[in-house]
Amino acid sequence: MLIAIDIGTTNIKAVAVSTAGHLCALSERQNSTLSPQPGWQEQDPELIFQGVVAVLAEVWAASKGKEKLDGIVFSSAMHGLMAVDAAGKALTNMLLWSDMRADTIARELKQSGAGIEIYRRTGVPVHAMSPLCKLIWLRQHEPAVFRQTYQFLDIKAYIWYRLTGACCSDISVASASGLLNIQNKEWDEQALACAGVSPEQLPTPVSPAHTATILPELAAHRALPQQVPCIIGASDGALANIGSGAKLKGQIAVTIGTSAAIRTVSERPLLDASMRTFCYRLDESRFIVGGASNNGTNALEWLRSAVFQSTLTAETFANQALEAPPATDGLLFLPYLLGERAPLYNAQVCGSFAGLTARHRQAHFVRAAMEGVLFNVKMIAEALEAHAPILTLHAGGGFSRNRLWVQMLADIFQKTVVLPDEKIDASLLGALRFAGQALGLSQMEESQGGQTTINPDPANAQVYTKAYQKFKTHVLISRNYLLLPELQPTHDSRLTTHD
Numbered sequence: 001m002l003i004a005i006d007i008g009t010t011n012i013k014a015v016a017v018s019t020a021g022h023l024c025a026l027s028e029r030q031n032s033t034l035s036p037q038p039g040w041q042e043q044d045p046e047l048i049f050q051g052v053v054a055v056l057a058e059v060w061a062a063s064k065g066k067e068k069l070d071g072i073v074f075s076s077a078m079h080g081l082m083a084v085d086a087a088g089k090a091l092t093n094m095l096l097w098s099d100m101r102a103d104t105i106a107r108e109l110k111q112s113g114a115g116i117e118i119y120r121r122t123g124v125p126v127h128a129m130s131p132l133c134k135l136i137w138l139r140q141h142e143p144a145v146f147r148q149t150y151q152f153l154d155i156k157a158y159i160w161y162r163l164t165g166a167c168c169s170d171i172s173v174a175s176a177s178g179l180l181n182i183q184n185k186e187w188d189e190q191a192l193a194c195a196g197v198s199p200e201q202l203p204t205p206v207s208p209a210h211t212a213t214i215l216p217e218l219a220a221h222r223a224l225p226q227q228v229p230c231i232i233g234a235s236d237g238a239l240a241n242i243g244s245g246a247k248l249k250g251q252i253a254v255t256i257g258t259s260a261a262i263r264t265v266s267e268r269p270l271l272d273a274s275m276r277t278f279c280y281r282l283d284e285s286r287f288i289v290g291g292a293s294n295n296g297t298n299a300l301e302w303l304r305s306a307v308f309q310s311t312l313t314a315e316t317f318a319n320q321a322l323e324a325p326p327a328t329d330g331l332l333f334l335p336y337l338l339g340e341r342a343p344l345y346n347a348q349v350c351g352s353f354a355g356l357t358a359r360h361r362q363a364h365f366v367r368a369a370m371e372g373v374l375f376n377v378k379m380i381a382e383a384l385e386a387h388a389p390i391l392t393l394h395a396g397g398g399f400s401r402n403r404l405w406v407q408m409l410a411d412i413f414q415k416t417v418v419l420p421d422e423k424i425d426a427s428l429l430g431a432l433r434f435a436g437q438a439l440g441l442s443q444m445e446e447s448q449g450g451q452t453t454i455n456p457d458p459a460n461a462q463v464y465t466k467a468y469q470k471f472k473t474h475v476l477i478s479r480n481y482l483l484l485p486e487l488q489p490t491h492d493s494r495l496t497t498h499d
Contacts, residue, residue: 001067002441003059003225004431005052006236007076007155009033009096010258012048014055015428016063019070019441023424025062027055034093039100039347042093045082048155049162057223069225071211073435074233075427076156078176078280081131083138083149084158091145094155095134098294100339102133103347105140109133110345114194116275121188123269123279123287124178127345132178135195149201157203160232164212169203172234172288175281180205182269182281208234208283209438231435236427237292238282240396241265243430244420245451250391252384254409254417255426256296256399260373262380263290266387276343276383289387291342291380293373295335297398299351300369302337308362318402321367326411326460327467328364330355332474333372342380344475354474370405374412375471381413393417395454396426403454411460412468421450 001024005014010031016024029051034042056072063069079097084090095101109115110126124130131154139146153161154177157169174180179195179202181188187199211229219226233239237255241263246253253263266287269279280288304310304317312320332354339347353368381390395417399405410417422429436442 001069002432002435003072004428005074006427009077012051012055014059016059017432018067024066025059027058029055041096041099045090045094045158052159053222060225069228071229071231071435071439073231073431075236075239075431078173078235079129080155081134082153084151086150097129100128100347102137103128105136106133118191119275121181122178122191123182125275125345128347130178132195139196151201163214165215166212167203168206170208170232170234171205171281172208172238174205231438233431238288239430240426242433243426244394244396246394249388252390253394255397257397258296258298260293260296260377262377263288264384270387272383293376294338294340299335299373303369320363321370323363324367327463328368331360331364331368332471333368335372374409375468390415395419406454410454410456412464414456414461417454419452
């Protein structure tokens with residue numbers, strides 16, 4: 001039996017699964033996000049730690065005795081940053097990926113030669129989400145805290161320290177910080193100089209297969225598993241590719257929850273001349289290449305609750321899209337309600353509807369929102385297709401439970417979409433499979449659930465091709481994007497693929 005824990009932005013989830021692949025127990029806690037100022041997004045790391053301990057204790061209590069526990073594996077969100085003192089006490093809250101306080105710093109750095117060089121070395125586009133930019137912000141705006149800090153940690157590194165007493169960060173999560181050299185898997189001297197920190201102020205980079213055990217006194221006090229290997233694991237995005245089955249060339253994972261992401265696994269680092277995509281480590285030999293968008297199902301929820309103030313359930317509200325035709329009679333939605341990461345990497349961009357006429361009804365707005373999210377994902381995909389053609393799409397996240405939305409994905413890309421039948425989130429399932437491989441549990445590693453395939457409708461190919469081209473045109477001509485240099489390929493000679 002294995003236990004997997006996913007430390008997400010919205011929720012903390014834990015599952016216990018037998019080596020035969022049967023779900024033995026599950027537990028979940030919701031996280032609370034603080035926004036003390038506009039654009040700031042924080043969480044209390046102590047509450048996150050207590051949530052992790054609670055879900056672990058619950059699944060252990062519910063599954064104990066059913067089967068021998070072989071290991072505990074961790075998945076977590078990326079781009080978080082917090083400061084601790086020499087005693088491990090938190091000096092700040094956890095600054096989330098969605099925290100935009102470092103936007104001005106990111107824009108200035110991006111326009112400099114240093115920004116391009118850091119992207120080349122670390123694989124992380126220069127953006128306010130990046131812990132690199134957050135570090136510079138803390139140094140400039142919180143100098144007393146910066147001086148007092150003993151180490152700067154991501155959320156998993158903090159949880160790992162509290163559980164095991166060791167300060168480590170897996171190279172998968174560490175590589176999303178903008179501080180790790182993706183070639184040598186060590187903290188990058190140039191990035192650290194830019195941030196103003198030393199390697200000793202950061203956790204030790206380790207393999208995602210790195211193991212430790214829970215501190216005996218903590219395990220005894222909180223009724224946690226004792227003397228059981230804990231595998232540090234990888235990032236939620238990297239593990240989602242494993243869980244969704246998108247592990248080979250041409251297999252692309254599309255995950256759309258509150259935010260959205262599209263990723264592929266590569267055996268070599270791939271960079272984009274326009275800095276539209278990231279390149280993170282999955283493990284010692286594999287990379288995750290793709291892009292993440294700030295705008296996913298949150299766009300549809302905004303339309304439901306804030307604009308139409310609908311009393312319909314989210315599912316019923318979304319199903320109104322069935323009443324509108326593909327491409328929504330010319331109505332387009334630019335889904336940039338929260339600024340944007342990929343492919344624009346600009347926190348100041350805004351959303352809009354275009355092509356609005358008197359014939360458009362609520363159903364058209366709903367469908368346009370769903371299509372707009374997917375059109376933006378397709379813009380990211382174009383950067384991936386520069387390296388290899390897309391063969392299949394592997395869908396995951398909340399949107400994958402809406403069959404119409406998945407069909408739209410198939411039709412817009414004109415590619416087959418694979419839907420796993422597993423009831424476990426892709427990141428948790430990927431963590432379980434990764435741990436099975438790390439621990440030599442071949443049955444767990446090879447366990448495969450069923451899957452459903454959604455084929456594209458050729459009849460919708462032409463209408464979506466035209467709509468997508470109009471979408472890109474509106475992005476390019478909108479005054480919000482005229483000053484975005486990344487939309488014009490730089491073809492910088494330093495941004496080359498490493499063979």
